Amino acid sequence: TGAFTYDPGFTSTASCESELTFIDGGEGILLHRGYSIEQLAEHSTFMEVAHLLLRGELPNQTEYENFTNTITRHTMLHDQLRGFYSGFRRDAHPMAIMCGVVGALSAFYHDSTDINDPQQRMIASHRLIAKMPTIAAMAYKYAVGQPFLYPDNRLSYTGNFLRMTFGVPAEDYEVDPVIEKAMDRIFILHADHEQNASTSTVRLAGSSGANPFACIAAGIACLWGPAHGGANEAALNMLHEIGHPDRIPEYIERAKDKNDPFRLMGFGHRVYKNYDPRASVMQKTVREVFAALKVNDPVFDVALQLEEMALNDPYFIEKKLFPNVDFYSGIILSAIGFPTSMFTALFALARTVGWVAQWNEMISDPGQRIGRPRQLYTGPKHREYVAIGDR
Ligand code: CMC
Numbered sequence: 001t002g003a004f005t006y007d008p009g010f011t012s013t014a015s016c017e018s019e020l021t022f023i024d025g026g027e028g029i030l031l032h033r034g035y036s037i038e039q040l041a042e043h044s045t046f047m048e049v050a051h052l053l054l055r056g057e058l059p060n061q062t063e064y065e066n067f068t069n070t071i072t073r074h075t076m077l078h079d080q081l082r083g084f085y086s087g088f089r090r091d092a093h094p095m096a097i098m099c100g101v102v103g104a105l106s107a108f109y110h111d112s113t114d115i116n117d118p119q120q121r122m123i124a125s126h127r128l129i130a131k132m133p134t135i136a137a138m139a140y141k142y143a144v145g146q147p148f149l150y151p152d153n154r155l156s157y158t159g160n161f162l163r164m165t166f167g168v169p170a171e172d173y174e175v176d177p178v179i180e181k182a183m184d185r186i187f188i189l190h191a192d193h194e195q196n197a198s199t200s201t202v203r204l205a206g207s208s209g210a211n212p213f214a215c216i217a218a219g220i221a222c223l224w225g226p227a228h229g230g231a232n233e234a235a236l237n238m239l240h241e242i243g244h245p246d247r248i249p250e251y252i253e254r255a256k257d258k259n260d261p262f263r264l265m266g267f268g269h270r271v272y273k274n275y276d277p278r279a280s281v282m283q284k285t286v287r288e289v290f291a292a293l294k295v296n297d298p299v300f301d302v303a304l305q306l307e308e309m310a311l312n313d314p315y316f317i318e319k320k321l322f323p324n325v326d327f328y329s330g331i332i333l334s335a336i337g338f339p340t341s342m343f344t345a346l347f348a349l350a351r352t353v354g355w356v357a358q359w360n361e362m363i364s365d366p367g368q369r370i371g372r373p374r375q376l377y378t379g380p381k382h383r384e385y386v387a388i389g390d391r
Contacts, residue, residue: 004374011270014195015371016203020053020357021194028274028322032192033057041281046187046350047071047157050129053192053357054122068157074130075151075160077138078108085142094139094345095224101135102128103217113211115363124212125356132349133157137164140342158184161349166337178292179336182285186332189278189325190347192354194271198223202355203362207371212359219355220348226265229326229347233340235266236299236330245305252306256315264310266327273320282328289332300331 007013022031030037033052040049044058051059051067059067084101105127106113112123138148141164149164159175162183167173193199202219206212223229242251254262269276290296307323310316333343362368 004376006376009270010195010200015200016195016362017365017367018194018358018361019056020354020361021192023194023271025269025271025273028272028277030193030277037189037277038281041185041188041278044188045156046184046191046353049188049191050353053353054125054129054360070126071130071157072151072153074127075134075153077131077134081105081108082138082148085138085148088142090143090145092143093224094136094143094342095220095230095348097139097142098135098345098348099217099220099224101139102132102220103214105131106211106213106217109213113213115206115209115212118360118364121212121360121363125360128213128216128352128356132352133161134164136342136345136349137161139345140165140338143339143341156180156184158187162336176292178288182289182292182332183336185281185285186329186346187350189281189329190350192351192357197225197228198351199355199358202359204371206359206362207368212356215359216352216355219351223348223351224344229344229351231265231324231326232330232333232343232347235326236334236340236343238265239299239302239306239331242302242306245302248302248306248309252309252313255310256313264306264321266324266330267310267316268319268321269324272322272324275322276324278325279323279327282325282332283323286328286331286335289335293335295335297331297335299334303328303331 005013020033022034023029032040032049033056035044035052035058040052044052047068048058048064050071051057051063055063055067081101081104084104085097088097088100109124109127112120112127114120134151141148146168149167149170151160152163152170153160155163155175159180162175162180163170163173195203198219201222202215205215205218226234238251242248251262251264254260255264255267286300290300307327310321315321330340330343333346334340338346
């Protein structure tokens with residue numbers, strides 16, 4: 001009938017109730033089950049945050065060990081899945097591979113796809129969290145033409161991922177604790193962010209009762225876009241393109257020009273109308289990683305000066321545009337050694353925790369119904385069919 005609220009982009013529609021993540025965009029506050037992102041990033045580990053989001057509480061020591069052991073048990077990928085990689089071109093984007101391989105998991109794990117059984121849901125969730133580093137590391141190895149490495153479950157979640165990615169040969173790879181900590185923190189900062197586009201995609205796909213691995217593949221597809229997770233890749237590419245602080249004003253002017261589609265990547269957010277708290281932690285982490293690696297990428301100076309100039313410009317002030325999580329992350333990832341094409345895959349790896357936690361919350365919600373938005377129809381009214389020769 002057309003009597004629906006028109007809300008393109010869902011700027012004012014709450015699609016669910018959730019206990020997982022609270023954001024106060026005006027104040028720049030982000031909490032996971034009540035704990036601030038700053039405290040989690042400083043003191044916690046990614047596995048603790050995964051436990052918090054998935055199970056509801058930070059784990060005690062025994063719970064932590066049980067949880068990490070459970071995740072560890074699932075890090076291997078079915079051997080047949082190796083064959084999927086060779087089906088891709090070597091220059092395939094890692095996100096294309098992630099979509100394909102994660103979607104394909106749905107054909108492998110039939111013992112964890114009865115979504116009405118909480119235990120099976122948990123096994124599927126553990127599998128996804130555990131296999132994502134293996135899948136992402138293999139995408140990297142495939143691109144650079146090196147042999148795949150099996151997970152080494154004596155290492156931490158993040159240490160294992162770094163080794164599977166950069167180990168050449170694996171036996172000689174020693175995980176640098178500062179890099180491991182920084183990488184783990186980046187994972188924490190990306191773990192969940194309430195009903196963003198990819199999480200809403202996972203919920204919508206899951207609302208029909210679809211296979212959980214297929215739902216996460218849908219989330220990965222959505223995350224890939226440059227307005228969402230793809231912004232970390234786009235932000236670093238932009239900083240390189242600017243190249244020198246002298247050129248910043250030119251790019252600021254372009255971002256303000258409504259006839260130019262260019263936007264400052266890593267800037268602005270649907271919810272934050274203040275500094276994204278994840279961006280502050282990220283900026284601090286850049287300094288730590290640079291100190292540990294004894295490097296100094298000039299692109300960091302470009303980023304700092306770009307931020308300062310934008311934050312003092314009336315356009316950005318008026319529209320409340322601040323750096324977001326993607327503005328500084330690429331600088332760290334690049335210093336660690338990741339090519340830009342891997343950045344969004346790392347985001348997907350970490351966000352899998354949020355996706356599975358949100359998916360579990362949705363399925364166990366007694367009020368859950370299939371997601372089915374309505375529309376305002378603007379097409380023609382009734383028309384008579386005309387034979388093709390008479391049109
Ligand atoms: N540079 C220049 N102008 C901007 C920018 C930007 N980065 N972001 C927003 N604006 C302007 C926009 O042109 C609009 O102006 P006007 O009202 O005159 O038309 C106004 O600010 C509001 O923007 P919007 O596009 O209506 O806001 P939105 O909530 O729909 O979009 C956003 C949010 C994040 C997609 C957008 O800010 C953007 O494109 N940013 C760059 C991409 C980016 O960094 N994305 C990562 C987001 S955080 C991590 C994640 O979600 O994955």
